[in-house]
Amino acid sequence: MSTDPLKKRKTKVIRGDGGTPETKRIRGDADQDVRVYNEEVELEGRDTEQDYILYKSTCEAVAKLMAEIQDLKASGAKEGSMEVEERRRRGSVHFIALKKLNRMAHMRLKKARDQTHEAKQRVDVLHLQLQNLLYEVLHLQKEIGKCLEFRSQHEEIELVSVDEFFQEAPAEISRPHLTKEDPHQLTLARLDWELEQRKRLAEQYKSSLCTKEKILKGIEMKKEYLNSLQPGLQAIMQASLPVQEYLSMPFERVQKQAEVARHLPPPLYVLLVQASAYGQACGKRMCVCVYVYVSDTNLSVSISGDVDEAKALSRPPEDSQDDESDSDAEEEQQNTMPALFIWTLNVSLVHAVKRSPPSCDVDGSILHLFFYYLMNLNILTVKVKVSASADLSGAISAGELLNPESLLNCLYASDHGQETPNPANRYQFDKVGIVSFADYVAELGHPYVWVQSLGGLHFSSDSPQVEGPHSSLSASHMESTMKLLRGRLQARLALHKQFSSLEHSIVPVSNECQHLFPAKVVSRLAHWTMMSYEEFVELSFVQHVMKAGLVRNTDLFFMATVERGTARLQAAVVLNPRYPEITPLFSLSLLWKGERSGRTDDNLRAMESEVNVFRSELQGPRPGLQLLTNQMQRLCVCLDVYLETESQVCDGSEGPREFPREKMCLRTARGPNRLKPFKYNHPQGFFSHR
C-alpha cells in the first residue's frame, strides 16, 4: 500500500480528473510540496487480484477485531479500555483501507465503462458509415436498374423489318455502311425513315378526305332531286286509275293489297300467297277471291283470279263480310282466353259452272272461308259460310248438311277440328285453366289440320317444336284441299236437293242411272228422317256396324222406311261426312209377319250387302253424287224381289199370296243359304244371283 495513513494529515491531496494525470498549479502555494496525486494513474498499477485478496484479508481482520472486541466486552472490559481502543483504531484503519478499496473498485468500474463507451462510439460511427454506404449502394443500384429498364418511346413505334428497311429506304437515310455495324445508328435510321413515310401518308389521307366530302355533297344533291320527283309520280298514278279500270288491269289494287298483306302474320301471308296463286291458276273452273281484313281498320282489298266470273256471279259481299269481321272483332274483345290478337283473311270459293257436266246442279254457289290467326296460340282456324244460289229451305232433314259448324268436318279422315293441333297450347291452357279447346270452337273457328297445312304451319305430334311457316307445305296442300272443299260443297248441295226430294217420298234417279233398275218398282219410300247419334246407337239392328268400328259421332244418321203392302222395311243409314268418298252404310230391319233383321235372315243380309258393297256400280257418273239415291232405289228393288219370292206361309195353308210374282227370276233360291236373286241384269230385265 502506497498510501500511508500518516501522510494524510498534512499533505493536500490533489486529485486529478479525467484520464490523464495532469498537474494543477495551486495558487499561492509555491512552497508547499505539491504532491500530485492521481489516483487513476495509481489504478493502472495495481493488480485486481491482489486488491481482491487484500480486501478479503482486511475484511477478515475487521471481523477478527470485532470478535476480539466482542470477547473483551463480554469478558467485562470496561468502556474505553486500551485493548478495545486499540482494536477500534485498528478496525478504523482497516475500515479506511476498505473504503479505499471500494473507491478503487468504483474507479476501475468507471474506467472500464468509459473504455467500453468509447469503443462503442467508434463502432457506432463506423456502423453508421457502413449503413450510409450501403444505402447509397442500393440507391445507385436502383438508379442503374431504372436506367437499364428505360424504354424509350421509339421502341413502341412499329418499324418495318430490317430487311425491308434496307430494301426500301433511300441510301441517304439508311446509310448502310454505318448502320450495319452500329445498332444505335441503325435504329436512328429506321426511325427517320418511319417518320418520313408517315408524313407522306398523312398527306394522302388528308387529300382523300377532301374528295370524300365532295362526293357526299354530290349525292345529297341528287337525292333531293329525286325526292322532288315523288309528288309528280303520285299525280300520274292517280290520273291513270280510270285507265286501269277501263283496261281491267288492276295494278293499283294489287299493289295496295300487297302492302296490306305485308303486315299479315306469316301463316296468313303464306295462305294468301298460295290462295291467290291457285286462284289465278285455276281460271274458269273455280274462282278464288281473296279479301284481307285487318281487325281494327276495316281496310278491304280484293284480288280475283277471274274478274269476269267474280263480277257476274258474286253479289257484292263486302257489306256482309264487313259486318262479319266487325262482329268478330267485337267478340274477340270479350272472350276469356288469354289475349288473342286476331287477324282475319277471307277466301271465297265461287262455283263458276259453265262447262261442268250437266248433272252437277250447283251453279254459282259461294263457299266463304274466314281464316283467323290466333297469335298467342300460333294456330289458324277457319269459319265457313255458304251462300247458295238456289233456295235451300226445302228439306227438313237436310238441316245438318250445310251447318257451318260441321260442314268442313273430316275433310281429311279423322280431322275433326275440335282440338288444337299445336301441342304447345296444352301448357298454355293449363296455366289459364282451360280444359279443352272444343268449348271455344264456336267463337274462334275450327283449327283443322288442313288449315294449318295451308298456312304452312306444321305441328309434329312427337315434339312441341313448331317450325316457322313453310310455303312448300302450303303449296302441296292447296290444290288437294281446294279440290276437297269444292267436292264437299258440291256433294252437300247435291244431297240437299236429293233430301228434299226424298222427303216427298220420291227417290230421284237420274237418266244415266236408270239402267241399274227395272222399270217398275212397287215398294216406295214412306219416310226419310234424320236421327241423332244417340238414337242410332239405341237401335238393335245396327250393333254389328258399331262393333266393326265403322261409326263415329261425327257421322250423320238417317232412318228410311220403305213400305209395300203390309211389309215395312226400316233402314238405318250412316252417312260419313266424306260422302261420296265413303259409301253410306245401310242396316236393315223388316217388319212383316214377325221382325227380321240382317242378323237373323240371310236374305236381308244379302240385301244389305247388295246396297253397301257394290259402290262401283251404284255411284253413277263421275262425281258420284248419285250414290245415296241409287242405293235407296236398289233397296226398294230388292225389297220387291224379297217379298215376291217369299213362298213360306206362316200357318201352313196355301192361301192367296200377298205379293204376286212380277219380277222375272230364273231361280228363287241358290246356294246353301238359299239366297234370293237380287242382281238385276240390264237389257234382259231378269234377276239373277251374284
Place this chain on the structure above:
Amino acid sequence: MGPVELLHMSVFSQTFSPCGRFLAAGNNYGEIAVFSLSAALSPDATGMSQKPILTFAAHEGPVFSLISTDTHLLSAGNGEISAWSWAELTKRSTKALWTRRPNYKTSLEIPEINAMIVNSKDNSLIVGGGDNNIHIMDMETGTFKSVLQGHKDYIHCLSFREREGELLSGGEDGAVRIWGELIAHQCLQKSLLVSVTYLGECTRPQFGKWIGCLTTDSDWMLCGGGPALSLWHLRSMSPTSVFSLAGCQREAVFYQDLILTVGEGPYVSHCVPGGTVKAQIPSSSPSLNTLTLNLNSNEHRVMTTAGSSDQIDVFTNFSYRAFSLSF
C-alpha cells in the same frame, strides 16, 4: 278387303289338309284362305297367327264346297271345280292344277256346285249342284262319267254310305234320294225316295221342305233343313228321333256318340242320339254354315265352324270356343 266387305262376308266351306296342320276356307267373294293351324294353336301364337297365311281369289262366284284328298284341295265355284296342290299352297303358290266343268244344259245362268264327295273305292268325284243333277267325274282321267238325274230342285248336300257303297243326296225339293250299288256302272239301279214331308213330326212348314244337311254312318242317317233335324234308321227307313232345334240346320256330323250340328242361330248344338239337345255352345257368327272336325291329325284335333261373318271359330275342347281365325 275393306271393312265393309269384311262386314258382309260369309264363309261357306272349310276343309283340313291331309296332314292336319292347315285349314282352307272359302267365302262368298270366291276367295280361299289358308290358315296355319299349327301356328294358331302353338303356345306363342300372336294376333298375326290368326290371320291366313295365304288368301287368293279362286273363283268368280262363292266357294260353296271344299274337300281334301290325300294331296289335293278341290274347290267348287260357279259351275267349275278347281284342284290345288296342298304342297304348293303351303309354299304360297296359287296356280290351279286343273279346272273342270260338268256338262250343263242351261246356258243362261250358271248353276253353282253345292256339295262334293270323293268316292275312294273307284277314285271318282261326285258333285251336286244347281242344275238338279249329280255329276260323277273320274279323278284319273278327268272326264265326267255319268249324270244321276231325279231331283226336282237343286241339290243341297251329298253323303256316302261306305259299307254299302250308296250315295245319299238331299235337295231343295225336300227329297232324300239313295242311289244304290253299281253307280259305278253308270246306271241308276235303285233310288229310294224318302219323302220327309209326310212325316208330321219333322215337318216345319213355316221353314219349307228343303233338306239342308245330310250325313250318314251306314246304319243311321241324319237329315235336316226346313224340317227339323231327325235321325233315321236306314234299314227300316223310319225316323227314330227328332231334335227340337229352333233354326234350320245346315250341317250335322256324327262324332263318337254325339251329334254336332250347326245352322241358323249363333251356336253349335250337341245332341244325343236319343233325341235330347245336350248343349248349345255359343259362337261368334250370327248363323253358321259349316262345321268340320280335324280328324287327320292327333295333336290338332279341333272343331272349326264358320258362317255369316268373317270369323272362323276354333274349338279345341268341343265345349267352348277357344279363339277365332279371321279372314
